[in-house]
Amino acid sequence: MTVLYFAWVKDKIGKSSETFALPGDVTTVGELAGWLAQQSAAHASAFAEPRLVRAAVNQDHADSDHPVADGDEVAFFPPVTGG
Amino acid sequence: MIRIQREDFDVGTETAALAEGDTGVGGLCVFVGTVRGEVPAMTLEHYPGMTERQLEAIEAEARRRWPLSDVRIIHRIGRLEAGERIVLVAAASAHREAAFRATEFLIDWLKTKAPFWKCEHKAGGDVWVDARDSDEQATLKWR
Known part of the structure; x- marks a missing residue:
């Protein structure tokens, strides 16, 4: 699995x-x-602080x-701030 | 049409190109976001791939909700100085109400769904900008 991280x-x-x-025992984003x-x-x-991290x-x-x-691309990042 | 780019864009050129030649258009609305002067400079980071995917979904949702002749979303990335343009969203339609409402919708959804992050370069150091509750509230009104 590939995990990407952004910003802080x-x-x-x-x-x-x-x-x-x-x-094997990890089945969700939270886990x-x-x-x-x-x-x-x-x-x-x-x-x-899990509430500050989006996925x-x-x-x-x-x-x-x-x-x-396995095989998913998962990313973790702060709430977005574009625009 | 969506575009993610480092370079600046010309508001007049982009506005003129919107639904060019489409005689069914009766009005178009453009929103441009800029870097406020209180910030010396910032860097826009994004998630390549997901950004395009989310912006395309936002455009599709606007077209589903209103009868739009054309939509344009341009977002810059990289380092931007105070006063520089960051983003342009625009919508063209036969009547002004759809153009106004779709343009507001586009920027509201972009602000809470498109994966961009602003890092402000201040005298005391670099600071990642916190998301604003008011942006989240603005998105909720479009449910």
Whole structure:
């Protein structure tokens, strides 16, 4: 699975993407965020306030209960601020 | 038509090109967003791929809601100085009401759905802009 990070989520984690095998017990966006938060202190800091982090699965906005599967492109980012 | 680009755009050129030659058009409305002077400069980051996908969906939704002859969304990325243009949204229709309402809808939805992020370059350092509740409220009125 490929995970992309943007804006301050990217800054806190220190990289813009990473690829790994999805653990078998991770089936939703929320569970993936929880698993990522345990990977390092930097990840923990990026996911410290779940309500501030939004997600997309395969380039569509996704809630925390949205399913994820190996092969999906998942992204985590702050609420958008364009326009 | 959507476009994401680093370079500036000319408002007159873009307005003239909107539904050019379409004699069914009775009015067009244009909104241009700019960098306020209180910010020395900012950098616009985006999510390539998802941005195009979301802007195309926003255009499609506007066309579904109103009888539009043409739609244009242009959003800049990269570093922008105070006073520079950031975004243009425009809609053309047979009558003004659809053009006005669709243009407001386009910018309201863009602000809460298109994956762009502003990082302001201030004297004290770089600051990622927080999303505004008022933008979220503006989107909700289009439900």
